[in-house]
Amino acid sequence: MTDLLDSLFAGRAGGFRPSPVRDFWEVSMEPGIISLAGGNPDLSVLPLDALGEVAARVIRERGLEVLQYGGGTGAPGAREAAARTMAAEGLDVDPDLVQVTAGSQLGLDLVVKLLCDPGDVVLAEGPSYVGAIGLFVGMQVDVAHVPIDGDGLLPEALAETIARVRAAGRRVKALYTIPNFHNPSGVTLAAERRPEVARICRDAGIAIIEDNPYGLLSFDGGTLPSLRSLDPDNVIYLGSFSKVVAPGLRVGWVVAPESLRRPLQLASEATVICASVLSQAVVEEYVLRHDWLDVLAGARGRYQARATAVLDALATGAGPDVTWSVPRGGFFTWVTLPAGTDVHAVLDAAIERRVVFVPGSAFYADGGGAEQLRLAFSLEREEVLAEGVRRLLDAVTEVTT
């Protein structure tokens, strides 16, 4: 029998693709595999006893509130926690402006729903975050990639891309950008480029979606001025507790310019009613009443040591035609293989050697990234990472010689 649903699907139903990063989940779990693929935070730094006590206490003492439906913009305590997190990065935001979402992925989904019609174009770094590309493509929004270098987006290339897309008769709605410790490239948008990027977008009449889940994860504890601080009326800021507390809580937030705030709340209510009130209460108690920034400083130290292990192993073993980014925070480095290398052949050879990574093409909507790959260093110990890089470089040698 034919499935009746087959004829009923909406036009966009086929657009949602499996995440290439999640595709590697299963192979990453095989015994003996070294995974340089997933960008998961290291949760072993978390004070689980304290968090367990927080979760038990909020249910015991505030159960009738936190197990009930909550307000559409989020619980006051979680909004305060989001504002404090931004303050830790030097950004002063009134908690009343915060829209809590079930992770920043939902924040992006809501923003795309409100800004983009099918056929609109969003600009994004080339490469860009796979979850954003998957969302844009699924929502029938085209992605035009803007080239980057070791200092992030190239402002001239941004202006050229806007002009080129417009000359083709297309409507550009927004620049989606990850300015700090970019996923997947690891690079950070240089401080001197930020005002220029903000100005180009404002002059062109396109919004900026600033996605900043990694901003508090610099290795040296430093921060850079956010795009939002440079043009608050044209920047939609996405924040998340996923990388600085825990992704399983699913709590993120949006700070939007005035005109978008009410539509965001209504779109959020129409989509999820409210983010988990229980998770919001756990975040509130943890962020407002624990020394969570000290815990985070410990995590940053670990990430830095792991990044160093990967970069040292690359420097020791890579041939002269292999290059890589040098991250100053976050979870990733981006490797470029010799021209003409088939990265999928390298992946097959790497899996034979029991190491896995994500090929660069996953991070482009247009087939780019053919000779590149992302290495995540957030989860494995230094010696394991170094061994993983050695095996990867053996695989590169096998494929290129």
Ligand SMILES: Cc1ncc(COP(=O)(O)O)c(C=O)c1O
């Ligand atoms: C750049 C970027 N944005 C958003 C997300 C999703 O964050 P959340 O867990 O808050 O939905 C991720 C997760 O990997 C990410 O790397």
